Amino acid sequence: MKNIQMVDLVGQYEKIKDEIDAAVLEVIGSAAFINGPAVKQFQADLEDYLGVKHVIACANGTDALQIALMALGLEPGDKVIVPSFTYVATAEVIALLRLKPVMVDVDPDTFNVTAEIVEAALTKDTKAIVPVHLFGQSCDIEPIVELARDKGIPVVEDNAQAIGAVYTFQDGSRKRAGTIGEIGTTSFYPAKNLGCYGDGGAMFTNDDELAGKLRMIANHGQSRTYYHDVIGVNSRLDSIQAAVLDVKLKYLDEYAEARKKVAGSYDEAFEGVEAVQAPVRQPNSTHVFHQYTIRVRDGRRDDLKDLLAEEGIPSSIFYPVPLNKQKAFKPFVDPDLELPVTEQLCKEVLSLPIHTEMEERSVKDVAQAVGRFFS
Numbered sequence: 001m002k003n004i005q006m007v008d009l010v011g012q013y014e015k016i017k018d019e020i021d022a023a024v025l026e027v028i029g030s031a032a033f034i035n036g037p038a039v040k041q042f043q044a045d046l047e048d049y050l051g052v053k054h055v056i057a058c059a060n061g062t063d064a065l066q067i068a069l070m071a072l073g074l075e076p077g078d079k080v081i082v083p084s085f086t087y088v089a090t091a092e093v094i095a096l097l098r099l100k101p102v103m104v105d106v107d108p109d110t111f112n113v114t115a116e117i118v119e120a121a122l123t124k125d126t127k128a129i130v131p132v133h134l135f136g137q138s139c140d141i142e143p144i145v146e147l148a149r150d151k152g153i154p155v156v157e158d159n160a161q162a163i164g165a166v167y168t169f170q171d172g173s174r175k176r177a178g179t180i181g182e183i184g185t186t187s188f189y190p191a192k193n194l195g196c197y198g199d200g201g202a203m204f205t206n207d208d209e210l211a212g213k214l215r216m217i218a219n220h221g222q223s224r225t226y227y228h229d230v231i232g233v234n235s236r237l238d239s240i241q242a243a244v245l246d247v248k249l250k251y252l253d254e255y256a257e258a259r260k261k262v263a264g265s266y267d268e269a270f271e272g273v274e275a276v277q278a279p280v281r282q283p284n285s286t287h288v289f290h291q292y293t294i295r296v297r298d299g300r301r302d303d304l305k306d307l308l309a310e311e312g313i314p315s316s317i318f319y320p321v322p323l324n325k326q327k328a329f330k331p332f333v334d335p336d337l338e339l340p341v342t343e344q345l346c347k348e349v350l351s352l353p354i355h356t357e358m359e360e361r362s363v364k365d366v367a368q369a370v371g372r373f374f375s
């Protein structure tokens with residue numbers, strides 16, 4: 001059996017090595033390492049790709065979330081609705097800014113928050129909503145944004161995992177995930193769908209005023225050189241990473257197709273396996289399969305993971321513990337909070353290898369190993 005990996009960044013690099021190497025060497029040769037032309041070019045190209053007015057690059061996806069919340073002018077203690085079933089960064093920045101995370105449950109099929117769930121958690125102190133487009137598909141964002149606008153509450157979409165996914169509105173119009181709320185954020189962590197060769201992130205908005213604030217906060221709150229209007233942070237995407245990303249952006253849709261093909265093969269293979277629930281598609285979003293995450297229904301998820309490991313097949317649990325049960329969040333959440341779907345998912349989810357270079361043979365090997373386990 002060929003060595004199977006969760007992601008194959010070396011194989012991906014080898015196919016575009018000449019372009020990447022040239023782009024990186026050009027930055028080094030120009031010594032424009034910080035805010036150089038490569039950063040401006042990448043921001044402009046990503047604006048075109050996403051169909052959004054402003055892309056503001058920053059140092060990583062966590063910073064993007066933090067800067068987005070800082071730009072909204074919230075006060076300490078203001079409540080921010082966020083799913084508990086997500087990567088820690090989404091809720092961490094809320095607590096860090098002394099805002100109050102209101103952790104909510106998710107839909108058992110799509111693993112995403114819904115307007116109903118958000119509405120049930122709304123109070124007069126709710127000052128922002130941070131939905132996450134988990135594993136590669138947009139949540140049903142239109143009713144969430146409608147509900148929020150109705151109440152004058154901004155929406156920050158955490159789009160670290162679904163860049164490129166397309167959401168279709170009731171009227172048939174389409175937009176890319178992350179460009180629908182007031183601000184969208186993403187991460188260019190290497191293993192993300194659009195990954196650089198280090199750390200990186202970005203914020204998106206169609207609002208000129210918010211764009212100005214985001215830019216200012218990411219740059220020490222500076223309005224012009226050495227004049228600081230607000231307290232900010234230092235969060236930059238360096239030019240070498242921007243050059244890498246600008247090359248990879250051209251392949252992003254192709255990469256999504258490759259992932260989708262792997263997902264389709266897994267789906268087929270798991271049709272007859274009763275204990276395995278394949279990823280359920282959100283009807284009005286495309287899926288870019290940042291992860292291919294199954295639910296193991298018979299309580300044997302951990303045994304399956306062990307068996308796969310014995311056969312040399314890696315797998316990951318995103319996420320093993322609900323954020324509201326994490327030690328770090330103890331001071332921030334109600335100890336009696338019960339989120340039954342999230343609890344169940346943490347016991348049942350398993351993400352299988354999926355990446356842009358994955359061969360049909362490897363997909364079959366993984367699927368057959370899963371099949372053998374349940375036979």
Ligand SMILES: *Cc1c(COP(=O)(O)O)cnc(C)c1O
Pocket residue numbers: 060061062063086087089090132158160161186187188189199200201
């Ligand atoms: C990766 C990720 C982040 C954080 O991105 P970094 O670039 O690692 O800081 C935030 N939210 C979600 C959902 C993520 O998957």
